[in-house]
Amino acid sequence: MSLLEVSNLFVSVDNRDILKGVDLEVNAGEVHAIMGPNGSGKSTLANALAGRQGYSIESGCIRLDSVDVTSLEPEERSHRGLFMAFQYPVEIPGVTNIEFLKTAVESHRAAHGCNEISAVEFMRNLRSLTARLELNPDFLKRGVNESFSGGEKKRNEILQMLCLHPRIALLDETDSGLDIDALQVVARGINEFRSPANAIVLVTHYQRLLNYIAPDYVHVMMDGRVIKSGDASLALALEERGYGWLEES
Amino acid sequence: MSSKSNPTAQELVQNEYRAGFVTDIESDTIPPGLSESVVRQISNIKAEPEWLTEWRVDAYNRWCSMHEPRWAHVKFPPIDYQAISYFSAPKGDKPKSLDEVDPELLRTYEKLGIPLHEQKVLAGVEEDPSIAPVAVDAVFDSVSITTTFRETLKEHGVVFCSFSEAVQSHPDLVRKYLGSVVPKSDNFYAALNSAVFSDGTFVYVPEGVRCPMELLTYFRINAQNTGQFERTLIIADKGSYVSYLEGCTAPMRDENQLHAAVVELVALDDAHIKYSTVQNWYPGDENGAGGIYNFVTKRGTCRGRRSHISWTQVETGSAITWKYPSVILRGDESKGEFYSVALTNNRQQADTGTKMTHIGKNTTSTIVSKGISAGQSSNAYRGLVRMNPGARESRNHTQCDSLLIGSKCAAHTFPYIESRRKDAIVEHEATTTKVSDDQLFLCQQRGISPEKAVSMIVNGFCREVFRELPMEFAVEASKLLEVSLEGAVG
């Protein structure tokens, strides 16, 4: 079943046309990789799917689980299982990670008519996730991303994903800025998350992440369009040959 | 074509004022205008002793030759002091028990969540046997309506009553301490207050007594064109402790109303006074019409050795706030603290801070100020730390943080340090941060509504100060911020 369906999506930012007709279909259980040169519109796509303000949808449609969410608020899309890991996570000083995660989890539970989770159960779950991601437990008491290193911020994005267990996760360059060990930890976290019930869209520049997380599909974006789709071998070809040969074809 | 219209940080902070209703009740009001005869008339209504009448008249005469201070970072049209009424009280004699209180008044306090029945605690706090009840003095316009838990307090020797009553029942204490911390001619508004003050609260905690419950005074301005000029005097005798809370609201009215209170605290040897305020006067509408001018003089003296005074304030209301709760650290090893959250939205203006005057040896003071500005508001911290020549080895630490929501508001910090000692340690830290649309989007992406996100961020920002509030007030303060920041989405 298709979890995410993007059809003929045109998006402008500050009156500049950025996405010029993107189509994408992601089914449960699949991993998609989106690659493409800097400025080709990958992050714009992720932000538009998440409903960020300023990303005007000029035409086209976004469906989650067959429901048109094109005009829903970001938090409503989140409640419906859409998650986006940020290329550049922001800091929220003063709000502790625990508080932030608890508020996020409770917002999701409330949206689905569930009771509040007990603090004990929540903390038990959170501690085990922190351990899995090899994050120092002290991180939970610090402000959201507050003075985290680049790599720590990225791991924190994955922690948030694992807490919210979304149905579709858009991970925007979660691999950039990670050291070799951290890349493995993050890849392991993503692989454990991967299941027949959910789907993952990885935005990445490098094959090295795909060595750990084998994609079912690879898409290449250029100038606001998906210009080529293929299987995992496409990423290897890009690694070898760059993007030039695609432009010519 | 569809375009997302998520609220920006700015749009989230539209203020909805929930205490803005008017109580329909008949009042005895002295017609607008101020003169020596009005001052005498007020004193006469209250059947005051002659020394107090003359004290007021003297204050009035001094006030006549004084001018409004203009140094604060606030702007407002000139106030016509002859257009204000200086006394308004619900008709009839002061009720002797709760049964005699006008039901309309009881409903007012019920709506505001203030318990006038002794078994109740503040609204919003679940009935929890571990939370001690709160004794309440309810001041409505110019007079005190009722004071609860008097008997319980009396058993401990604690005096908690309206100021007018104290003038009759404890004239010696009043005479000894009135004006001893804030002299009549201290400043323009203090002089005005000294001339026309109507009611307020008096507290005396005897030597060695730890006051068994929190004391709360709740001020309500109801009448139109009436100023509120209350006077609070708290005396903590040697080795005693008291935690005193102050709350306030007013109806929504189109014109500005003046509130010029004076609060004096006296802490003797080893006494500790903890004074907490949640100020929620009507702030005016989003265009700046109406609202309270809150021009208040609050000061405490640590008169003895190891005296300790701490001010905690959460200021969310008023069109203009001008107040600097201060501590004079006279006794050796005495301690002064100031914890403040000031939130301004729309066209509100706040110029607030503190003054720590170190006179005794080894005195310490701590200042934590959190300013939150939204809308087109302006929020200024103004603080003075003075180390006098005798203040050997004294120290101050000041932390001053500003949070901006939206791009049309302003935050200012004016720290003044006057040190006459080389061995004094004076530290000052300041930060300014902004609630960004990126932060809001992160929250929303994680499923948190923008309203909830702003209140979470603001609460996190204020944590250090909320920690200082008694539990009942911390709950109320946190909710109040949520209401003040709640808003029209989209």
Ligand SMILES: Nc1ncnc2c1ncn2[C@@H]1O[C@H](COP(=O)(O)OP(=O)(O)OP(=O)(O)O)[C@@H](O)[C@H]1O
């Ligand atoms: N707010 C904005 N105003 C104007 N142009 C913008 C704005 N945001 C993005 N763009 C432009 O849109 C284009 C696509 O940007 P986007 O961030 O989606 O690229 P990307 O594929 O994610 O690139 P990278 O690989 O560098 O992350 C770029 O040319 C960028 O400059």
Ligand SMILES: [Mg+2]
């Ligand atoms: Mg990008």
